[in-house]
Amino acid sequence: PSAASNEENLYYDSASVILCAVGARYNSYCSNIAxxxxxxxxxxxxxxxxxxxxxxxxxxxxxxxxxxxxxxxQAALSIVEKEAPDWIPNLTKSAGTGIGLEFRESxxxxxxxxxxxVKAGMVFNVSVGFQNLxxxxxxxxxxxxxxxxxxxxIVGEQNTEVVTGKCSKAVKxxxxxxxxxxxEEEKSVKAEANGFEPFMSKTVLRSDxxxxxxxxxxxxxxxxxxxxxxxxxxxxxAGGPGNGDNRSVAKSSTDLIAYKNVNDLPPPRDFMIQIDxxxxxxxxxxxxxxxxxxxxxxxxVSSQQDTNRNCFIRIIFNVPGTPFSPHDLNSSxxxxxxxxxxxxxxxxxxxxxxxxxxxxxxxxxxxxxxxSEKAExxxxxxxxxLQLAGNxxxxxxxxxxxxxxxxxxxxxxxxxxxxxxxxxxxxxTTRADERVDIMYGNIKHAFFQPAEKEMIxxxxxxxxxxxxxxxxxxxxVQFYVEVMDVVQTLGGGKRSAYDPDEIEEEQRExxxxxxxxxDFQSFVNRVNDLWGQPQFNGLDLEFDQPLRELGFxxxxxxxxxxxxxxSSCLVELVETPFLVVTLSEIEIVNLERVGLGxxxxxxxxxxxxxxxxxxxxxSIPSTSLDGIKEWLDTTDIKxxxxxxxxxxxxxxxxxxxDPQSFIANGGWEFLNLEASDSDSEQSEESDQGxxxxxxxxxxxxxxxxxxxxxxxxSxxxxEEESEEDSEEEKGKTWxxxxxxxxxxxxxxxxxxxxxxxxxxxxxxxxxxxxAPPSSSIPKRSKLR
Numbered sequence: 001p002s003a004a005s006n007e008e009n010l011y012y013d014s015a016s017v018i019l020c021a022v023g024a025r026y027n028s029y030c031s032n033i034a035x036x037x038x039x040x041x042x043x044x045x046x047x048x049x050x051x052x053x054x055x056x057x058x059x060x061x062x063x064x065x066x067x068x069x070x071x072x073x074q075a076a077l078s079i080v081e082k083e084a085p086d087w088i089p090n091l092t093k094s095a096g097t098g099i100g101l102e103f104r105e106s107x108x109x110x111x112x113x114x115x116x117x118v119k120a121g122m123v124f125n126v127s128v129g130f131q132n133l134x135x136x137x138x139x140x141x142x143x144x145x146x147x148x149x150x151x152x153x154i155v156g157e158q159n160t161e162v163v164t165g166k167c168s169k170a171v172k173x174x175x176x177x178x179x180x181x182x183x184e185e186e187k188s189v190k191a192e193a194n195g196f197e198p199f200m201s202k203t204v205l206r207s208d209x210x211x212x213x214x215x216x217x218x219x220x221x222x223x224x225x226x227x228x229x230x231x232x233x234x235x236x237x238a239g240g241p242g243n244g245d246n247r248s249v250a251k252s253s254t255d256l257i258a259y260k261n262v263n264d265l266p267p268p269r270d271f272m273i274q275i276d277x278x279x280x281x282x283x284x285x286x287x288x289x290x291x292x293x294x295x296x297x298x299x300x301v302s303s304q305q306d307t308n309r310n311c312f313i314r315i316i317f318n319v320p321g322t323p324f325s326p327h328d329l330n331s332s333x334x335x336x337x338x339x340x341x342x343x344x345x346x347x348x349x350x351x352x353x354x355x356x357x358x359x360x361x362x363x364x365x366x367x368x369x370x371x372s373e374k375a376e377x378x379x380x381x382x383x384x385x386l387q388l389a390g391n392x393x394x395x396x397x398x399x400x401x402x403x404x405x406x407x408x409x410x411x412x413x414x415x416x417x418x419x420x421x422x423x424x425x426x427x428x429t430t431r432a433d434e435r436v437d438i439m440y441g442n443i444k445h446a447f448f449q450p451a452e453k454e455m456i457x458x459x460x461x462x463x464x465x466x467x468x469x470x471x472x473x474x475x476x477v478q479f480y481v482e483v484m485d486v487v488q489t490l491g492g493g494k495r496s497a498y499d500p501d502e503i504e505e506e507q508r509e510x511x512x513x514x515x516x517x518x519d520f521q522s523f524v525n526r527v528n529d530l531w532g533q534p535q536f537n538g539l540d541l542e543f544d545q546p547l548r549e550l551g552f553x554x555x556x557x558x559x560x561x562x563x564x565x566x567s568s569c570l571v572e573l574v575e576t577p578f579l580v581v582t583l584s585e586i587e588i589v590n591l592e593r594v595g596l597g598x599x600x601x602x603x604x605x606x607x608x609x610x611x612x613x614x615x616x617x618x619s620i621p622s623t624s625l626d627g628i629k630e631w632l633d634t635t636d637i638k639x640x641x642x643x644x645x646x647x648x649x650x651x652x653x654x655x656x657x658d659p660q661s662f663i664a665n666g667g668w669e670f671l672n673l674e675a676s677d678s679d680s681e682q683s684e685e686s687d688q689g690x691x692x693x694x695x696x697x698x699x700x701x702x703x704x705x706x707x708x709x710x711x712x713x714s715x716x717x718x719e720e721e722s723e724e725d726s727e728e729e730k731g732k733t734w735x736x737x738x739x740x741x742x743x744x745x746x747x748x749x750x751x752x753x754x755x756x757x758x759x760x761x762x763x764x765x766x767x768x769x770x771a772p773p774s775s776s777i778p779k780r781s782k783l784r
Contacts, residue, residue, distance in 0.1 A: 014040045015137055017145040023103065028450055028521055030103045032125045033164040034150035038175040044135055049147055049171060055079040056128045056149045059095040063124060063153055063160050069114040076128050087130060096127040099152065101514045122155045218633050225638040229588065230667030237659035258294040265292060273345065275359045280367055282360060284343060296367050301360045303353045311353040314344045373471045381465040386437045387422035396420035396530065398523045401479040403427055404576065407434045407470040418479050420527050427479065436469055438477060440539055445569055445580060448524045448543045450517040451483040457516050459524065460573050462580040476578045483513040546571060550631050552624035554603065554617040563617065565631055581605060581615060588668055589632055589639040592646065598622055602645060610656050614648045640671035
């Protein structure tokens with residue numbers, strides 16, 4: 001039952017037994033079924049299966065409300081004691097377990113010691129089997145066999161429902177008999193009548209190189225995808241370059257006015273620098289007058305102190321012509337105006353200077369944050385107004401959620417509630433300013449990821465247009481709950497795995513995780529039902545769930561993460577920044593640094609919008625290569641392989657500058673490693689007419705990659721290797737030199753040195769050593 005599927009062929013022989021177990025998970029709930037198939041069964045195997053079938057039916061019949069869990073196992077055991085008492089040691093130690101959100105519920109084990117009562121609504125995986133039964137057979141693989149039957153059972157108030165009962169387990173449906181001798185005689189008679197000998201057809205029988213045939217089918221599919229992709233790219237590029245990516249939108253800046261009238265100036269208190277927080281201005285004493293400057297015109301402010309205890313404050317302003325100056329757009333309006341670039345003041349009061357500097361920096365920071373948020377909001381697409389559910393229906397609600405990205409502010413973060421209304425979601429906390437509205441029409445992808453190996457259960461929305469969460473502009477909004485509390489053990493000693501407190505704590509954590517997953521699942525199901533109404537047909541919305549079995553580890557940004565495909569995206573939703581890639585927007589995928597001996601490789605995703613930068617996922621383990629190829633092939637995404645990292649910015653610029661040449665040269669086929677290898681082999685064969693006798697054969701492959709230097713991202717690795725080689729050739733260590741010098745002295749018979757001289761040379765092993773007369777001593781190596 002715990003065996004894993006692989007590519008090996010099943011062992012077949014007379015009296016063979018095949019165990020088949022299949023599990024499925026739907027909406028986070030598990031199910032299981034197991035059957036045993038008999039091939040040319042012996043009388044002993046047939047009898048064992050009949051006894052097992054009766055025991056399995058007896059165990060299912062005892063699962064009724066009010067009875068103990070142990071009654072199911074005792075019923076199966078009594079059947080075996082009655083029919084075949086010699087096989088009691090071979091019977092499994094339990095009749096199954098409870099099943100639900102977890103495949104095995106530890107508290108609902110159907111063994112002989114569990115006194116927990118069965119209740120209506122419970123679901124069990126009733127699994128009974130015989131292990132290591134002896135069979136009279138000359139072949140060792142057929143001498144020992146096992147049998148297994150399993151069904152998923154739901155306990156009802158009146159009757160027990162076997163939900164996997166449609167798959168028959170009767171003897172007539174699982175026992176097969178192949179009379180091979182009679183079939184071979186019939187084949188030979190027909191062959192002799194037709195005048196030819198029988199032969200084995202590999203097109204009919206399962207071939208030995210099944211893996212090669214699957215790879216060949218994948219290669220053929222990829223060749224067809226390459227043809228379709230090149231045609232699609234040619235049609236898209238034939239329309240000419242677009243109007244741009246619309247990312248460089250000129251920011252409209254308003255005139256910065258501190259005071260509209262001279263009468264609005266505050267009355268001068270002292271002839272000192274003043275900060276007007278209300279009007280966001282700095283008043284500077286210049287030639288006997290207080291001159292106001294808006295704080296946004298100040299670029300930097302600093303202070304310093306000289307040896308005479310005089311303090312200086314230096315204020316530098318934003319003027320046209322300086323880098324990143326916001327006034328360059330308005331300089332054409334005020335031509336001929338004289339700008340003040342810098343001003344300095346001296347004071348003997350260092351405390352006042354430091355206060356002024358701090359106040360100006362704080363006020364400037366607030367104004368810059370407000371203006372940047374205003375600029376961000378100016379570029380947002382106007383959203384429709386949220387229509388609250390009101391009296392129409394009760395809003396679908398999920399409580400005690402945290403949000404990412406988090407709201408700004410320095411206060412303590414508090415959880416909120418997510419509600420589904422008529423045309424969108426609303427997330428709000430007890431604070432009035434912490435509220436986010438997400439319209440259904442703005443949702444591009446919706447994801448639900450239950451906590452399996454992660455610490456959080458989450459729902460995630462990837463949007464068409466940016467929205468503001470607090471003061472942050474984002475396209476990804478996530479709501480999550482931590483499924484495990486942070487627990488710190490005060491006792492420093494180790495705790496046993498059989499400690500009752502430890503077991504109870506683990507069970508509490510498991511129950512908490514299951515409850516949170518069920519709450520999220522219920523919310524997702526109800527929202528999916530809401531989106532299924534006719535008014536939302538055009539949005540095509542449904543919560544997508546990541547497929548963990550297809551996931552792989554990689555580095556999409558700066559840290560390693562577990563990246564998981566979904567039916568329409570490639571996502572990473574646990575670590576920030578989030579990764580959401582829509583599969584329909586991918587042009588091609590290039591797998592880089594793929595080769596023998598490589599532990600990792602990189603995946604480059606090229607988007608259909610060539611003005612968009614490619615996405616690189618680095619350091620993917622090579623063990624995930626075949627799985628990624630299979631996933632890309634099944635999703636109809638064309639992929640290529642290369643041995644080096646490519647300079648994709650230069651490649652995409654070349655394509656957009658001259659699309660006609662790109663199409664004429666075969667489109668993306670320049671990335672086809674197999675085609676380039678075949679071309680290089682043909683060129684090598686044509687150049688084999690002359691081979692110099694003084695050139696080593698290895699030198700032929702020294703410059704294989706010289707043609708692709710413009711496409712290679714960098715050659716730092718080759719430079720480092722050459723530096724290491726040169727370091728090895730420079731010289732030897734001091735110990736080796738000392739040893740060679742002593743050997744040379746010994747060979748020349750210079751053994752007349754006194755013990756004192758030898759001791760002196762030994763003490764100066766890292767100092768000066770006496771050089772032998774030979775001139776072939778290598779240079780001393782540099783110590784690093």
